[in-house]
Amino acid sequence: MIIRRDVYQAIADPTRREIIERISQQPLNLNAVAETFDISRQAVSRHIKILMECELVVIRQKGRERYCEAKLEKLHEVADWVDQYKKHWLSRFKALDNYLTEIQTNTKTDENK
């Protein structure tokens, strides 16, 4: 059983997605995060630990409080494959536009196939 620690692992769990959503607006102190869930504080801490290991969350000490802060840049990895292909197709469409212009201005289009 390999322990994966990446953004996919982080968001595979609904509680963890919920945690990210809550702290995405503003950092919250750890107790405030834990209080809003029906699960034990320990369980919430475990999820936060995983989120830290996946580099989606950092804990900052402010005075006596510990704040949980979201690092959302990592999330873009998830959208990457869609973006990757989108860019890919847009550049191909451009190439096809050029190609179609080329063959249509050239009256000797290849019709013999």
Next chain:
Amino acid sequence: MKTSNTTEVANTKDEVFITHIFNAPREVVFKAWTEPEQLLRWFAPDGCTIDFKNINVQTGGTFHSCIHDPQFGDCWCKGTYLEVIYPEKLVYTMALTDEHGNDLESAVDAGKDANMPRETVLTVTFAEYGNQTKLTLHQTMPEDIAKQTGAYQSWIKMLHKLEELV
């Protein structure tokens, strides 16, 4: 990042969905997508060239292509044509392979991002639009990515919300 005012892109939960208007009758556009010698002329990404080890564009036919990228080297790809309906529809699968057509154990072997899908399904439709063609391209997310991300759907919704904040 719009390339032209005739392209629309919509990303749903796990798929690429693009429409584009081409200035050519749909028979011409369809042939550009399905005739190998025409594909050679435009299908490779910028700065790359494409070769077909074999290609048989008909329902049930397969292709095995290689994109030569001066930066990243060769990238082999194979797939099966599930539907070829002249001049309106093309459905095919696409997966990364090695030179001999063996599926790659992992996309990493092809020098791609580890999150690159193993196999995806493309549906391309060609609609008459006056003397132009409205092409719609739809690419599904492969299962292994979907599985990796758990409840991807709700996640992406959230991601869009978050994008405004990042």
